[in-house]
Amino acid sequence: MDFFKRLDIKIITVLLMLYTIIGGFLMPVPKIPILNESIRNQYFHVSMWFSMMIVLIISVVYAIRYLSNGKIHDDIISLETANAGVILGILGLITGSIWAKFTWGAFWSGDPKQNGAAIALLIYLAYFVLRGSFTDPQQRARISAIYNIFAFSTLIPLLYILPRLTDSLHPGSGGNPGFNIYDLDNSMRMVFYPSIIGWTMLILWISSLRVRMTLLKEKIDDN
Amino acid sequence: MIPNQFPLFKEVFALMIKDFRLEWRNRYALNGILLYVFCTIFICYIAFEVKSSVIAPETWNTVFWIILVFSAVNSIVKTFIQESSDRFYYYFQTCSPLSVIISKVFYNVFLMLLLSALAFLFYSLVLGNPLADIALFITTLLLGSLSFSIALSLISAIASKTGNASTLMVILGFPVIIPILLILIKLSEYALTGIENVQISNLILQLLGINLIMGSLTYLLFPYLWRS
Numbered sequence: 423m424d425f426f427k428r429l430d431i432k433i434i435t436v437l438l439m440l441y442t443i444i445g446g447f448l449m450p451v452p453k454i455p456i457l458n459e460s461i462r463n464q465y466f467h468v469s470m471w472f473s474m475m476i477v478l479i480i481s482v483v484y485a486i487r488y489l490s491n492g493k494i495h496d497d498i499i500s501l502e503t504a505n506a507g508v509i510l511g512i513l514g515l516i517t518g519s520i521w522a523k524f525t526w527g528a529f530w531s532g533d534p535k536q537n538g539a540a541i542a543l544l545i546y547l548a549y550f551v552l553r554g555s556f557t558d559p560q561q562r563a564r565i566s567a568i569y570n571i572f573a574f575s576t577l578i579p580l581l582y583i584l585p586r587l588t589d590s591l592h593p594g595s596g597g598n599p600g601f602n603i604y605d606l607d608n609s610m611r612m613v614f615y616p617s618i619i620g621w622t623m624l625i626l627w628i629s630s631l632r633v634r635m636t637l638l639k640e641k642i643d644d645n
Numbered sequence: 646m647i648p649n650q651f652p653l654f655k656e657v658f659a660l661m662i663k664d665f666r667l668e669w670r671n672r673y674a675l676n677g678i679l680l681y682v683f684c685t686i687f688i689c690y691i692a693f694e695v696k697s698s699v700i701a702p703e704t705w706n707t708v709f710w711i712i713l714v715f716s717a718v719n720s721i722v723k724t725f726i727q728e729s730s731d732r733f734y735y736y737f738q739t740c741s742p743l744s745v746i747i748s749k750v751f752y753n754v755f756l757m758l759l760l761s762a763l764a765f766l767f768y769s770l771v772l773g774n775p776l777a778d779i780a781l782f783i784t785t786l787l788l789g790s791l792s793f794s795i796a797l798s799l800i801s802a803i804a805s806k807t808g809n810a811s812t813l814m815v816i817l818g819f820p821v822i823i824p825i826l827l828i829l830i831k832l833s834e835y836a837l838t839g840i841e842n843v844q845i846s847n848l849i850l851q852l853l854g855i856n857l858i859m860g861s862l863t864y865l866l867f868p869y870l871w872r873s
Contacts, residue, residue, distance in 0.1 A: 545821065548817045551813070552803070555808060555809060555813055556807060565803060565870065568866050568869055572862055575858065576821060576858070579824075584824060
């Protein structure tokens with residue numbers, strides 16, 4: 423996590439985010455009926471979900487590391503990356519609902535993918551409630567690491583398996599084409615891939631700051 | 646009755662017998678939960694004014710499963726908190742964690758089967774029975790008892806480590822239960838109409854898949870929880 427103390431990394435993150443936002447709104451996109459300009463949501467909604475998955479994978483990896491070595495530092499990283507993942511998840515749900523309003527006709531249509539995402543977010547929100555109910559830091563770290571692994575393992579079927587088995591309007595499930603066919607247009611790829619890296623780096627930067635803050639707070643409390 | 650060359654089975658069996666005996670001696674949990682279920686059903690009877698009006702089959706179905714979910718959460722939360730933590734130190738010395746969790750899951754399956762059977766009998770006695778395909782509904786009940794027990798046993802073990810187990814049980818358990826509940830409600834809707842549908846076997850497979858995931862997670866994670 424010390425990676426984000428470096429100035430060049432910070433500059434790259436800022437440039438990538440500027441490119442994502444300016445390029446995402448202004449660069450040419452393919453004209454597709456119904457989707458029209460809403461296709462630009464791919465740079466926000468889709469890439470946010472991608473980086474949410476990356477961040478949550480980091481979180482569960484640190485949870486497993488905590489269970490094997492018992493270092494409280496790993497638990498703090500696991501907590502803050504889970505926090506970041508939930509924020510991206512909420513943003514992804516909001517951007518997805520706005521997109522759904524213009525293409526499906528309603529903010530929330532009870533689609534399996536939407537419901538799965540909402541349930542997955544509830545499971546992760548319960549993680550924070552669980553953490554709050556312990557006073558002993560070692561026990562809190564251990565049990566929330568176990569719950570983190572549990573939450574991540576339920577996230578995969580909720581988001582990627584169950585919606586595929588039922589009828590879903592969401593691109594990529596229920597027989598609908600995924601983003602790959604629109605993505606063949608090279609002009610979209612030029613923004614899409616940098617945007618995933620940009621969102622991931624931005625959120626990891628934020629969580630690295632929070633990890634450092636928590637560590638400092640613990641140092642103060644110990645003295 | 647159980648051959649000695651399977652020590653795990655022997656341990657599981659002994660622990661289950663112990664759980665049943667414990668329950669039989671004070672009957673505190675079982676009676677409390679049964680009273681809870683009967684009261685809720687009676688409240689539904691009064692609230693729906695069954696004598697003068699007819700309940701739509703969808704409402705009948707949804708209300709039944711909601712009652713069952715709440716009673717499942719309330720009965721499974723007691724799995725780990727009804728025994729004192731001192732006794733768990735004793736188990737920690739004498740049994741493997743796997744036999745503890747397997748015995749608890751099996752015990753919960755039996756408890757849920759009993760509870761759902763009694764709830765179904767009383768519910769159909771009081772609120773009527775619009776089912777067209779009883780066999781499918783009973784299969785759904787069996788699957789539901791199995792799924793609730795498997796999904797909630799690990800959650801109850803996690804919740805028992807905290808100060809306020811019953812609140813935590815609801816917060817942690819409900820999101821996990823929702824996907825299972827949706828499949829169960831869909832299945833019993835097919836049982837209400839009685840129409841043969843290809844979706845039925847699909848849904849049952851999905852439910853068994855979820856159980857497989859939950860079961861293996863419980864199997865993998867419980868030993869870590871046990872150590873703390």
